[in-house]
Amino acid sequence: MRSFLQKFNEGLKRTTPTFYKAFGKVGGVFSGKKLDDDAIDELEEALYGADFGVETATEIMDEIQAAYKKDKSLRGQDAAAIGASVLRRVLDGAEPPENFLSGAQPEVICLIGVNGSGKTTTTAKLGWRFTENDQGVVIGACDTFRAAANEQIKSWADRLGLDLIASHHGADSAAVAFDAWQAAKNRDRQVLILDTAGRLHTKGNLMEELKKIRRVLQKNDETAPHHAWLVLDGSIGSNSIEQARKFHEAFGLTGLVITKLDGTSRGGALVGIYRELKIPIYFVGLGEQKEDLQPFSVDNYVNAIFGLES
Ligand SMILES: Nc1nc2c(ncn2[C@@H]2O[C@H](COP(=O)(O)OP(=O)(O)OP(=O)(O)O)[C@@H](O)[C@H]2O)c(=O)[nH]1
Ligand SMILES: [Mg+2]
Incomplete structure (x- = not known):
């Protein structure tokens, strides 16, 4: 049987937009011409500017030098x-x-992160991709905090034909998670994606709310959530590292999704983030449309940065 990611990648071949176009600047420096001292300076500037982090940029420069x-x-x-x-x-x-x-049914993916990092958009894109791969999905609208959150996720769900379990503004988000799990089970769906409210990693009570979601899910399935993915805005750069550490301490992350790599020249921060955290990067967000979520591939990423052929 083809793996999930293989199928996912096949879908992408039809839809892939310009890949990491923001990296043109780094790639452009590495042209066919012979190096000289000026070109090396230019290279160094491009590498530091791309926000890889000092350690990595220095390693690259040392080896090139x-x-x-x-x-x-x-x-x-x-x-x-x-x-x-x-x-x-x-x-x-x-x-x-x-x-x-x-292989759990439903497989529970919980998306968490600070405000505006791309959780809801990623929930929708993921849901769409799973259904394209004939895997049934339920979405749990666990952001009961922000007033317009239900409308936003509902509009995605309507557009993409996804099943949504939502409650009212101010409702208990853990109760929504519980109901959404039950719905996914009863409807025989493979995947349950929980979109949670944006929260600051420094706010203890909001981190407690996440733990409650976990406890309540575990009344249904003690192995849930099977995935706790932190959604990070890739354009913010290395500030995300501290954020991620705090979320990891509170909730035990199993993966990262790094969004908005299409609109930034600082997408190199992904490297620093991984270097510090050593948490696998499942997906990258490369735009606002449903197809703009790609499984993370080291080769694709590295080749795009350096302007090499994939
Ligand atoms: N360019 C670009 N924009 C993105 C990407 N992912 C999300 N966005 C945009 O970022 C904004 C915030 O996205 P949301 O999905 O609402 O973020 P969120 O984490 O759910 O936000 P809160 O629920 O308020 O915490 C929206 O305007 C999205 O369209 C991406 O990969 N690329
Ligand atoms: Mg949201």
Whole structure:
């Protein structure tokens, strides 16, 4: 049987938008021309500007400098290949397991994160992708906090033909999670995706609310949620690391989704985030449309950054 991600990727081939277009700047520096001191400076600037983090940018520069010292005829694309190999090394283990579904029914995916990081959009995109792969989905609208949250997720659900379990503004989000689980079970759906309210990682009571969602789900299935994914705004850069640590302490993350990599020149922060946290990156968000969510692939990412062929 083809794995979930294989099927997912096949779907993407039909729909892939320009890939990580914001990385043009780094890629452009690594052209076919012969390197000289100016080009090396330019390279360094592009690498630091892309927000990879000092450690990684320094490692890349050190290896390029060492190679250039040995061989002055080094070309841009040779430097790109060196940079790519450093990034592949740093990102070793960053891809999720190929078939990450545990087989529980329903498989529960809980999306959490700070305000505006892209949870609701990711919920909708994921739901759509699962149904495209013939996997039945229920969405639980656990953001009962923000007044317009129900409308937003309902409008996605209507547009994409997804089943939604929602309650009223101010309702207990854990109760919504419980009902949504029951609905997914009764309707024989494979996947339950819970969209939760945006919360600051520094607010203890809001972190407690997440723990309550977990406790209540476990009344139905003690292994749920099977996935706790932190949705991070990739354009915010390395600030996300502290955020992620706090969420991890409170809720035990199993994965990351990094959104908005289409609109940023700082998408290199993904590297720093992984380097610090060593939590696999399941998906990346590359736009606001339903098809703009891609399984994270180290090769695709690294090649896009350095302008190499996939
Ligand atoms: N360009 C781009 N925009 C995105 C992406 N993902 C989400 N957005 C936009 O970011 C904004 C916030 O997205 P939401 O999905 O509402 O974020 P959220 O985490 O649910 O927000 P709260 O529920 O308020 O915490 C919306 O305007 C989305 O369209 C992405 O990958 N690329
Ligand atoms: Mg939301």
